[in-house]
Amino acid sequence: MLLAVNIGNTNIRFAAFRSETDIITWTINSKPPRTESEFFAKFSNMYEPFGISKDDITDIVIGSVVPPLTLNVKKALRKIHHFTPMIVDRNTPSAIVHTSNQMGTDLYANAVAAHYQDYHGKKIVIDFGTALTFLGINDDGTVGGVVIAPGIITALNSLVGETAQLPNIELKEPKSVLGTDTESCMQSGMVYGFLSMVEGMIDRINEEAGEKCFVISTGGVGGVYKPLTTKIDADDRLHTIKGLKILYELNKDSIK
Template sequence: MSSLVLAIDIRNTRTRLGLAVDGDLAAQWSVGTDAGYTPDEAVASVAAFFDAVTRGLATMEPGAVLDGAALPLRAPLADGAIVASVFPALTEVWVEAARRLTGTRPLTVGPGLKSGLKMDFADPASVGADRVAEMVAAKSAWGAPVLVVDLGTATTFELLDREGSFKGGIIAPGMGLGAAALAQGAAQLPAVGLRAPRTLLGRTTEAAMRSGIVMGEVARIDGLIDMIWAEAGYTTPVVLTGRGAEAIAALMAHEAVVDQSLGLRGLVELYGLNRS
């Protein structure tokens, strides 16, 4: 019988769920992160995810082979689980949900969990669980050095050096925060959707804002990549993940690989390293 592992990645805006079969991520699902979530609602979200897998409605990983009819119909739904959270108020909510779903307390990403990474960082315990998972997956897929850029509520950069050590990173406001700040802080500026403008110089207020937010993000990422490479003394593969990564990568001057499964795959790898 196949081994099933549930991966739960709690971010500020979205919570991503992954189902791994025999150590490989097979399917994923996304729900909104809600500070008022209860363990019952978290359990219901996972149940909906499993139902979507069974019905062929969930996002499946390329090459994944998963017979939906073989999924458990009642708890335990998986053999184990791992939780990464950057939303402390929801950590125990999802831990309790995972315990109900698997019959055992899940692993949580944090101090004491083996990652296989060298942390050349002043306070390793302060590195976000999501960033650790992404670096683990990036190192596995691309080796070292590698630079990961995550487009979320914050735009983050993580550099693994030639020895595979986390050398440090950058955290900046994400595009959504920038758009919200403009709309809230300037009385005459409206809320706008985050899509690339047709031309750089906008001929309407909305188009000008989209240029500033979206193309400004592209310029910031391209510029920071060059600055990181200059400080490191070498170039690296660049991996983009997060909301809108495909669109941003297409606009960048630097070549970048988009990997939307990066964080969940990293959680699955962390589970494998620590399951004993």
């Protein structure tokens, strides 16, 4: 069984692939930073609640956008499983063509997943993560470019943290655009406000691309926005980690 690990700024997501469609997934917080020993203690018992034995895991792939955590996670997993995980990044070989020496592993994995799965034509991948990103990719695997904006939860936490009277709210669709109390006012801003930006960015990217792109959303809150618009064609919260799996499959023979 392959274990794919996506180390993000907010969460570390694990996905154990029993098959292409039978995927067991869970997350832990990325913060505070932990040592190798702390990760070892935390990871040692993480499989049991999901009915997985550590011996079921035969391969591990890690993608990370948090360099200080990468090595400690790798060492902890190696200590548990007694083999070395594969670490992938923007330089891991695939059919994706990009010219950036700054592309994050998550963006690269999103491009890989969009290209190798059953999506056709030009594509836009919207990642509703710690940052809100839009990645444009052509049908031949060439990356057209990226947009980076503040993530929705990041913006909400900043709004609540920097004001004296605004509360934490549940991120859900309000009953109307114009709110009648603080909670619904904030929900409208966070949901409809960001949705308007997302729809506007899709239109702008389509115009620049010269065609209607196929739009895939992923990330923690992508499922909140997909039902509210016809401009997002598919939502897959595991899109990024599927990209890590594909990178592993493309390169596993080269490391054995």
